[in-house]
Amino acid sequence: MNLEAKTMESKILSSDTWKAPGAKALIINNIKKTWPIWAAELFFLSWLIPVSLTFDIIYGHSYLNLEVPFDIAKFLLVPACVLMAMKVFGYLMKEKSTTFFHSLPFTRTKLFAVNAVSGFLLIIIPLLLVGIASVIIAAVKGHNIIIYGIEWFLVLCCDCIYVYGSTILIAIIFGNKISGYAMTAILFFYVEIIVNIFNSLFSNLHSSVSYMFIFPRGFFQFLSPISLVTNTYVSSAYWTTNETNYYFKNLAFTVTEELIVGALMIVAAFLLYRYRKSERSGELIAFSSFKLVFKWGFALSFGAFLTMFLGETVIGSIEIQSTINIVQTILFVFFVVLSYLIAEMILQKKFNVFYKLRFEILLPFAASIAVALVLLFDVFGITRYIPDKDDIENLNVNINLNYEDPYTEKFGPYYFINLNGEKLSEYEKIDTFLDLHKGIIADDPDSFSQNRTGYNKYVISDKATEDYDAMVHIWYNLKDDTNITRMYYVPYGYVEKYLDKMETYNDVPVTTGLLQ
Amino acid sequence: MIRVENVEKSFDGLKALDGISLTVEKGSVYGLVGPNGAGKSTIIKHLTGVYKADKGEVSINNEPVYENPRIKEKISYIPDELFFINRASVKQMMKFYRNIYKDFDMERFEKLKDVFSSININKPICKLSKGMQKQAAFWLTICCNPEIIILDEPVDGLDPVMRRQVWSLLLQDVAERSTTVLVSSHNLRELEDVCDTVGILNKGKMMLEKSLSSLQGSVVKYQVVYNGEAPELKDKLDILHVQNNASVYTYIIRGEAKMIEDVLRSFQPVILDVIPLTLEEIFIYELGGEDYGIKDIII
Numbered sequence: 009m010n011l012e013a014k015t016m017e018s019k020i021l022s023s024d025t026w027k028a029p030g031a032k033a034l035i036i037n038n039i040k041k042t043w044p045i046w047a048a049e050l051f052f053l054s055w056l057i058p059v060s061l062t063f064d065i066i067y068g069h070s071y072l073n074l075e076v077p078f079d080i081a082k083f084l085l086v087p088a089c090v091l092m093a094m095k096v097f098g099y100l101m102k103e104k105s106t107t108f109f110h111s112l113p114f115t116r117t118k119l120f121a122v123n124a125v126s127g128f129l130l131i132i133i134p135l136l137l138v139g140i141a142s143v144i145i146a147a148v149k150g151h152n153i154i155i156y157g158i159e160w161f162l163v164l165c166c167d168c169i170y171v172y173g174s175t176i177l178i179a180i181i182f183g184n185k186i187s188g189y190a191m192t193a194i195l196f197f198y199v200e201i202i203v204n205i206f207n208s209l210f211s212n213l214h215s216s217v218s219y220m221f222i223f224p225r226g227f228f229q230f231l232s233p234i235s236l237v238t239n240t241y242v243s244s245a246y247w248t249t250n251e252t253n254y255y256f257k258n259l260a261f262t263v264t265e266e267l268i269v270g271a272l273m274i275v276a277a278f279l280l281y282r283y284r285k286s287e288r289s290g291e292l293i294a295f296s297s298f299k300l301v302f303k304w305g306f307a308l309s310f311g312a313f314l315t316m317f318l319g320e321t322v323i324g325s326i327e328i329q330s331t332i333n334i335v336q337t338i339l340f341v342f343f344v345v346l347s348y349l350i351a352e353m354i355l356q357k358k359f360n361v362f363y364k365l366r367f368e369i370l371l372p373f374a375a376s377i378a379v380a381l382v383l384l385f386d387v388f389g390i391t392r393y394i395p396d397k398d399d400i401e402n403l404n405v406n407i408n409l410n411y412e413d414p415y416t417e418k419f420g421p422y423y424f425i426n427l428n429g430e431k432l433s434e435y436e437k438i439d440t441f442l443d444l445h446k447g448i449i450a451d452d453p454d455s456f457s458q459n460r461t462g463y464n465k466y467v468i469s470d471k472a473t474e475d476y477d478a479m480v481h482i483w484y485n486l487k488d489d490t491n492i493t494r495m496y497y498v499p500y501g502y503v504e505k506y507l508d509k510m511e512t513y514n515d516v517p518v519t520t521g522l523l524q
Numbered sequence: 525m526i527r528v529e530n531v532e533k534s535f536d537g538l539k540a541l542d543g544i545s546l547t548v549e550k551g552s553v554y555g556l557v558g559p560n561g562a563g564k565s566t567i568i569k570h571l572t573g574v575y576k577a578d579k580g581e582v583s584i585n586n587e588p589v590y591e592n593p594r595i596k597e598k599i600s601y602i603p604d605e606l607f608f609i610n611r612a613s614v615k616q617m618m619k620f621y622r623n624i625y626k627d628f629d630m631e632r633f634e635k636l637k638d639v640f641s642s643i644n645i646n647k648p649i650c651k652l653s654k655g656m657q658k659q660a661a662f663w664l665t666i667c668c669n670p671e672i673i674i675l676d677e678p679v680d681g682l683d684p685v686m687r688r689q690v691w692s693l694l695l696q697d698v699a700e701r702s703t704t705v706l707v708s709s710h711n712l713r714e715l716e717d718v719c720d721t722v723g724i725l726n727k728g729k730m731m732l733e734k735s736l737s738s739l740q741g742s743v744v745k746y747q748v749v750y751n752g753e754a755p756e757l758k759d760k761l762d763i764l765h766v767q768n769n770a771s772v773y774t775y776i777i778r779g780e781a782k783m784i785e786d787v788l789r790s791f792q793p794v795i796l797d798v799i800p801l802t803l804e805e806i807f808i809y810e811l812g813g814e815d816y817g818i819k820d821i822i823i
Binding site for chain 2 (some may be wrong): 032033036037041104105106107109110111112113114115118199262285286287384
């Protein structure tokens with residue numbers, strides 16, 4: 009396009025974007041096509057709050073808890089926002105409808121803006137009506153809940169912006185309804201899914217470390233929609249006959265965080281929409297570059313999932329023991345390559361993709377080997393990491409012991425030592441357990457045992473003689489509000505020297521029954 | 525005036541349009557023909573602002589079409605696959621268009637109720653037959669009073685009476701309002717009656733673009749009976765096709781009619797007849813040279 013044409017395009021975008029003609033038609037169209045969504049939202053929200061409030065007044069209830077309806081309202085709004093966004097931008101999912109809307113005399117900017125804003129208003133207006141009705145009904149009962157109503161509305165609006173914006177982004181990126189809804193569902197849980205899959209895989213490769221806590225959500229929680237919507241604030245609201253009591257904790261943080269992320273999602277969706285090619289409608293993914301992200305994301309996540317699943321079910325029960333790491337590493341490489349092929353099959357909608365990908369397949373092969381080696385050799389030192397003493401707010405410790413009954417050759421009765429229950433915040437006590445942790449790390453916890461199926465009798469490596477198993481669970485709460493949890497299976501003899509020290513913090517007789 | 529200059533468009537590496545150019549004068553009817561997959565619908569989607577060209581320019585009245593509502597407002601488009609918003613009736617679609625196209629003519633809409641009398645305007649269009657849906661599309665399109673009407677396979681599904689009716693309405697607009705019509709169709713017989721200019725597309729390229737009269741004048745069909753053996757003509761004439769049935773030879777030859785007739789007469793044929801050439805024959809034999817001819821296949 010020459011300079012003149014470009015100038016013309018920018019002129020059009022700046023002058024006509026927000027002018028009214030045509031917008032009315034699109035808004036009316038959106039109201040009509042989404043009526044089941046906003047009508048259902050209005051009905052359920054009304055039933056949940058103003059109608060139930062009215063009954064409370066009629067029956068003269070002296071106590072009312074508003075937290076529960078508030079939380080239910082939030083979870084009603086999440087599907088409402090998802091459905092609304094998918095419906096309003098649903099025309100992008102079929103070539104016929106995309107052709108229709110893109111041939112109308114609108115710029116892409118105007119189409120996006122009118123659809124996005126009208127869809128959002130259709131979610132918010134029922135919420136506003138319900139809020140106003142609730143405030144009025146409460147006033148009849150003599151409670152002034154205007155401020156609470158405003159805060160409530162504000163928080164839910166921000167939840168909606170976030171969920172609605174995220175779904176619009178998905179609708180723009182993915183080219184058909186099936187992939188759109190599937191990816192929306194995955195989007196809300198992707199952090200949890202990915203973190204758990206890789207934690208499981210990692211723990212399978214490092215048999216002495218519990219899988220749940222290796223990759224904490226930490227930073228990723230900020231990117232996790234479901235965490236963002238559910239975990240960021242604390243609210244309480246109840247009324248008695250004489251008292252109106254309510255508060256929001258972390259309100260400002262919640263509102264700011266959701267607004268920023270939601271706005272970023274919408275801006276990203278808008279930018280992508282302007283460059284979305286009409287001819288891509290109906291395809292699984294509407295942007296070629298995202299196909300690569302999809303293939304790699306699918307290959308690594310699904311490959312890791314299959315390896316973890318097989319590791320937990322088949323490999324774990326046949327007890328390959330010392331070869332388990334190598335077997336799982338090979339499986340991981342195999343499943344990543346297989347998943348890469350599956351991703352390509354999904355994209356191409358055909359099975360015969362191997363020949364075309366025979367050279368390309370070398371990349372996921374190499375990448376999966378690299379990832380497997382990084383996990384296997386713990387390149388980033390996750391298993392060896394011990395927080396600095398100055399960063400620790402407090403810590404909890406558990407040590408569990410079990411042994412095999414020498415007469416019955418059955419496990420148990422389990423003699424149990426539990427040295428926890430208090431958060432240790434005195435530095436000299438923390439030092440004791442830092443020493444314990446450092447000792448375990450120094451002797452390489454992976455060499456202690458390959459058997460993770462329980463506190464079973466086992467033959468330990470060259471670090472110790474035949475002994476009983478002990479589980480050491482250390483939980484650090486750090487000053488920056490994050491936590492680190494590690495769980496190791498170590499020989500009993502290994503922890504024995506610490507038991508005396510531990511006894512200091514627990515009245516349970518350490519050796520009772522254990523060494524009888 | 526519609527102008528397309530050196531437009532290129534690829535889909536996943538496949539070149540759908542390969543440097544295509546065309547010009548449609550204001551107030552004319554332009555027929556776009558070509559085999560399946562030639563790129564007709566693709567170029568039409570560029571003209572309606574749906575697709576953005578990889579290269580080249582698509583302009584109307586010297587303004588780019590893509591992202592230009594001022595120009596798109598002057599265009600009405602009937603695609604090969606019709607789309608109407610969620611279960612809308614003709615009445616609802618009329619209201620939708622009325623809110624979008626400021627030149628929408630309500631008076632005309634009312635008048636045309638007689639023409640499209642078989643359509644129940646309150647019934648969802650998706651419940652109407654395919655032919656009636658097409659009629660509804662024409663009805664709404666004509667009422668938008670566009671400067672340019674773009675039609676992709678427009679009369680498929682219409683009965684012969686309604687076809688004539690629709691074309692008569694369109695041509696009335698062309699005559700009275702200088703509306704420009706660009707139509708893509710495989711029904712060459714129909715295009716022959718209405719088009720001023722024809723463009724033949726093949727493999728994303730414009731093979732031929734001429735006024736219908738000059739196109740028909742540039743290719744001629746002769747039936748010849750010689751007194752004895754047929755002469756060798758390949759060196760003398762640009763023969764697109766020759767068919768021999770006993771002593772009768774039928775030639776389709778590209779070139780000026782007078783010159784061709786002089787050459788043929790020089791062999792003193794017993795019979796020499798000029799036969800009218802249809803657009804369909806021109807299409808078939810022009811494309812024959814591009815490996816798209818009808819092949820004599822015996823199964």
